[in-house]
Amino acid sequence: MDAxxxxxIHFAFTVIYHYLFPQLTMGLALLIVxxxxxxxxxxxERYNQAARFWGKIFAINFLLGVVTGIPMEFQFGTNWxxxxxxxxxxxGQPLAMEGVFSFFLESAFLGLFLFGEKRLSPWKHWGAxxxxxxxxxxxxxxxxxxxxxxxxxxxxxxxxNGGYEVTSFWGLLSNPWxxxxxxxxxxxxxxxxxFVMCSVGAFYVLENRFPEQGKIxxxxxxxxxxxxxxxxxxxxxxxxxxxxxxxxxxAVAAMEGLFSSRQGAPIVLIGQPNEEQQSIDNxxxxxxxxxxxxxxxxxxxxxxxxxxxxxxxxxxxxLLFYSYHIMAGLGTYFVLIMVIAAFLLWxxxxxxxxxxxxxxxxxxxxxxxxxxxxxxxxEIGRQPWMVYGLIRTSDGYSKYVTASTSLFTLLGxxxxxxxxxxxxxxLVYRIIDKGPAIGExxxxxxxxxxLA
Amino acid sequence: MxxxxxxxxxxxxxxxxxxxxxxxxxxxxHPFLAHNEQExxxxxxxxxxVWDGNEVWLLAGGGTLYFAFPPLYASAxxxxxxxxxxVLWLLIGRGASIELRMQINIGVWxxxxxxxFFFSSAVLAIFYGxxxxxxxxxxxxxxxxxxxxxxxTNWRIGPQPGILDWYTVIGGLVALVAxxxxxxxxxxxxxxxxxxxxxxxxxxxxxxxxxxxTIVSLPASIVVRADTLANYxxxxxxxxxPAAVVLxxxxxxxxxRKGADGKAFACSCVYLxxxxxxxxxxxxxxxxxxxxxxxxxxxxDKSLSGPHTLHVGLIWWAFGMCLALLYFIIVYRTFRxxxxxxxxxxxH
Numbered sequence: 192m193d194a195x196x197x198x199x200i201h202f203a204f205t206v207i208y209h210y211l212f213p214q215l216t217m218g219l220a221l222l223i224v225x226x227x228x229x230x231x232x233x234x235x236e237r238y239n240q241a242a243r244f245w246g247k248i249f250a251i252n253f254l255l256g257v258v259t260g261i262p263m264e265f266q267f268g269t270n271w272x273x274x275x276x277x278x279x280x281x282x283g284q285p286l287a288m289e290g291v292f293s294f295f296l297e298s299a300f301l302g303l304f305l306f307g308e309k310r311l312s313p314w315k316h317w318g319a320x321x322x323x324x325x326x327x328x329x330x331x332x333x334x335x336x337x338x339x340x341x342x343x344x345x346x347x348x349x350x351x352n353g354g355y356e357v358t359s360f361w362g363l364l365s366n367p368w369x370x371x372x373x374x375x376x377x378x379x380x381x382x383x384x385x386f387v388m389c390s391v392g393a394f395y396v397l398e399n400r401f402p403e404q405g406k407i408x409x410x411x412x413x414x415x416x417x418x419x420x421x422x423x424x425x426x427x428x429x430x431x432x433x434x435x436x437x438x439x440x441x442a443v444a445a446m447e448g449l450f451s452s453r454q455g456a457p458i459v460l461i462g463q464p465n466e467e468q469q470s471i472d473n474x475x476x477x478x479x480x481x482x483x484x485x486x487x488x489x490x491x492x493x494x495x496x497x498x499x500x501x502x503x504x505x506x507x508x509x510l511l512f513y514s515y516h517i518m519a520g521l522g523t524y525f526v527l528i529m530v531i532a533a534f535l536l537w538x539x540x541x542x543x544x545x546x547x548x549x550x551x552x553x554x555x556x557x558x559x560x561x562x563x564x565x566x567x568x569x570e571i572g573r574q575p576w577m578v579y580g581l582i583r584t585s586d587g588y589s590k591y592v593t594a595s596t597s598l599f600t601l602l603g604x605x606x607x608x609x610x611x612x613x614x615x616x617x618l619v620y621r622i623i624d625k626g627p628a629i630g631e632x633x634x635x636x637x638x639x640x641x642l643a
Numbered sequence: 644m645x646x647x648x649x650x651x652x653x654x655x656x657x658x659x660x661x662x663x664x665x666x667x668x669x670x671x672x673h674p675f676l677a678h679n680e681q682e683x684x685x686x687x688x689x690x691x692x693v694w695d696g697n698e699v700w701l702l703a704g705g706g707t708l709y710f711a712f713p714p715l716y717a718s719a720x721x722x723x724x725x726x727x728x729x730v731l732w733l734l735i736g737r738g739a740s741i742e743l744r745m746q747i748n749i750g751v752w753x754x755x756x757x758x759x760f761f762f763s764s765a766v767l768a769i770f771y772g773x774x775x776x777x778x779x780x781x782x783x784x785x786x787x788x789x790x791x792x793x794x795x796t797n798w799r800i801g802p803q804p805g806i807l808d809w810y811t812v813i814g815g816l817v818a819l820v821a822x823x824x825x826x827x828x829x830x831x832x833x834x835x836x837x838x839x840x841x842x843x844x845x846x847x848x849x850x851x852x853x854x855x856x857t858i859v860s861l862p863a864s865i866v867v868r869a870d871t872l873a874n875y876x877x878x879x880x881x882x883x884x885p886a887a888v889v890l891x892x893x894x895x896x897x898x899x900r901k902g903a904d905g906k907a908f909a910c911s912c913v914y915l916x917x918x919x920x921x922x923x924x925x926x927x928x929x930x931x932x933x934x935x936x937x938x939x940x941x942x943x944d945k946s947l948s949g950p951h952t953l954h955v956g957l958i959w960w961a962f963g964m965c966l967a968l969l970y971f972i973i974v975y976r977t978f979r980x981x982x983x984x985x986x987x988x989x990x991h
Binding site for chain 1: 706788790971974
C-alpha cells in the first residue's frame with residue numbers, strides 16, 4: 192500500500208479518536224463552572240451534586256484525552272518527520288506552549304478540583320474548577336494556532352537551511368484563521384457537552400430516576416445547547432466559511448461540489464459528486480444560495496473546481512463533500528431540536544414532553560459525528576497541501592518509515608483503542624447507573640473515580 | 644543561543660526523569676512492596692495527585708525539543724519509530740492502570756491493573772534507559788540526516804546496530820534499577836510503619852545493584868564511544884560530575900540507613916540529575932552522534948531553529964516555567980506529608 196496514505200490514515204485515526212475526549216472535556220469544563228457558580232450564588236447544594244457527578248465523567252474523559260493525546264505530539268516526528276524538520280521552528284512553538292501553559296495548569300488544578308473539595312473553601316474549589324476550564328481552553332487555543340498555521344501560514348520566513356521560522360510571534364498567535372477556527376471549534380465543544388448533559392438528563396427524567404438532577408442537567412444543557420448551536424452557524428460558521436472561500440477557494444468548491452464557476456451558484460443539499468463526469472449525481476439543489484452565503488448577493492460569481500489545476504484539487508474529493516454535508520446537516524438539526532427544547536423549557540413543559548425528551552436522549556452521538564466531520568472538512572479541504580501553498584502532503588511524511596511499519600502500528604493503536612473504548616463505556620455506564628448520590632463529596636465518599 | 648537551548652531542553656528532561664521517575668519507580672515496586680489491598684492503595688495514593696503533572700514534563704520537554712531543534716526531533720522520532728510507539732502504548736497502559744483500577748471493586752479487575760501498572764512502568768524504565776544509551780552510542784545517520792533502527796539486530800554495536808544491543812540493554816537496566824531505587828526512597832518518605840520499613844530495606848538491596856551497574860556503565864560508555872571523555876579532558880572541572888554521582892550514591896545509602904528518608908530521596912534526585920548531566924556533557928555540542936562518520940553527526944549548530952523563534956521562546960519559556968513551578972508548589976504543599984487511607988482517592 193501507499194506509504195503516504197497509511198501515514199495519513201495513521202494520523203487521522205489517532206487524532207479522530209483522541210478528539211472524542213477533549214471535545215467533551217472542554218465543553219464540560221465550562222458547564223461545570225456554570226453549575227458551581229449557580230450552586231454558590233443560589234446556595235443550592237443540588238448544583239454542587241451535579242458538578243460532582245459531571246466531575247466523575249470529566250475525570251474519565253480527561254484521562255483518555257491525556258493518554259491518547261501524547262501520541263499526537265509524537266507523531267509529528269515519527270510519521271511526519273520531513274514536515275517536522277522544516278516547520279518545527281513555527282509550529283513547535285505553540286505545541287511546546289501548550290505543554291508549558293496549559294497541561295501544567297490543568298493537571299495541577301484537576302487534582303485539587305477532584306480531591307480537594309473538603310480542604311478548600313467553596314470559592315477556592317470554584318477557582319480550581321475555573322482554572323481547569325481555563326487550562327483546557329488554552330490547550331485548545333494552541334492546537335488551533337498550530338492547525339491554523341498549516342491552513343493559512345502567516346508571519347513566517349524561510350531560513351537558509353530550508354526551514355521556516357516565525358517572524359512575528361503575535362502574528363502567529365493572532366492569525367485571523369486561528370481566531371475564527373477557535374471560535375467555531377470551541378462552540379462545537381460546548382455543543383457536544385450540552386447534548387451529552389441533555390441526554391443523561393432526559394434519561395433520568397424519562398426513567399424517573401434522580402429526576403431532580405435530571406431536570407438540572409436538562410435546564411443547563413438546553414440553555415448551553417441553544418446558545419452554542421446557534422453560535423455554531425452564526426456568527427462562527429458563517430465567518431469561517433467566508434474566510435475559507437477567500438483563502439482556500441478550491442476547498443470550498445469541492446465541499447459544495449461546484450465543478451465549474453458560475454454566477455448565482457447553487458447549494459447542493461443532497462447529491463453524490465462524480466469526479467469522472469465532473470457533476471453531481473441525483474442532486475437536490477437550491478439556486479443562488481451559495482453565492483449569497485459567501486458574498487451576500489445572489490448574483491456573485493463563485494469559483495468552481497475548473498479554475499484550479501487537477502493536482503491542486505483536494506483529495507479524496509467525495510469524502511470532503513460528504514463530511515461537509517454531514518456537518519452542516521447535523522448543525523441544522525441541532526438548532527432545530529435545541530430551539531424546540533428551549534421553547535418548551537421556557538413554557539415549563541419540557542419535562543413532560545416525551546417526544547422531545549426522546550430525541551434529546553438519543554442525539555448525544557451526533558455532535559461527536561458533526562465535530563469529527565467538521566475537522567475532516569478542514570483537513571481534507573487543505574489537501575493536497577500539508578501547509579497550504581508551501582508544503583505538499585506528499586513531501587511531509589517520514590520516508591524511512593515504510594508503509595508496512597505504519598500499518599503495523601496503526602493496527603496496534605486500533606487494538607488498544609478498542610480496549611480503551613470498552614473500558615470507557617463500562618465505566619461511564621456505571622457512573623450514570625449509580626447516579627448523582629445525595630450528599631456525596633468527591634473527596635469524601637468511598638468508591639469514587641478520581642484522577643489527578 | 645544553541646548553548647542555552649541545549650541546557651534548557653536538558654533541564655526539562657531531567658525534571659521529567661526526576662519527577663515521573665519516582666512514580667515509575669513506585670510502579671516497578673508495586674507487586675513487591677505492597678502485601679495487601681490497603682498497602683496497594685497507599686502506594687497508588689502516594690503518586691495519585693502528582694503522576695499526571697509529572698508526565699507533563701515529557702510533553703513540554705518534547706515540545707521544546709521540537710521547536711528548538713526541529714531536525715533532531717524529526718530524525719530521532721522517525722528513526723526510533725518502533726521504540727517510541729511501544730513507549731506510547733506503555734504510557735497509555737500505565738495511565739489507564741493507575742486511574743481505572745479503583746473504578747470497579749472486583750479482585751481480578753484490580754489485580755489485572757496492578758499487573759499492567761508493574762509491567763508498563765518496568766518496561767518504560769528500560770526503554771528510557773535504552774533510549775539514552777542509543778543517543779550516547781550513536782545511530783547510523785544517512786547523508787540526509789535520517790535513519791531507521793530495527794528493534795534489534797545482532798545485539799552488537801557495529802555500524803548497523805539495533806535499538807537494543809548489549810550496551811543499550813545495560814542502559815536500560817541502569818534506568819530500571821535507578822528508578823526503582825528512586826521510587827523506594829520516595830515511598831519511604833510518603834509511607835509509615837511496615838510499608839515504610841519494607842521500602843527502606845528494598846532501597847538498601849537495590850542500592851548494591853545500582854552501584855554495580857553504575858560502575859559497569861561508565862567504562863562501557865567509553866568502550867562504545869571513545870570520545871565520550873573529550874569534553875571532560877578539555878574542561879577537567881567536568882570531572883566534578885562523576886564525583887557527584889559517587890557522592891550522591893553514598894548519600895542515598897547513608898541517609899536511608901539513618902532514617903533520614905527525605906535526604907536520601909534528595910540524594911537520589913541528585914544522582915539521576917548528575918547521571919544525565921554527565922551524559923549531556925559527553926555529547927555536547929552533538930545532539931545525536933552518527934556511527935557512520937562524524938560528518939553526519941546532528942549537532943546543535945546544524946539543527947538550531949531561527950533566531951527570532953528562539954528569542955521569543957526564551958521569554959515565554961521563562962514565564963511559563965515560573966507558573967509551572969508555582970503550580971507544583973501548590974500541589975505538593977496541598978498533598979504533603981504521609982499518605983493515608985483517610986479521605987478520598989484511590990480505593991474502595
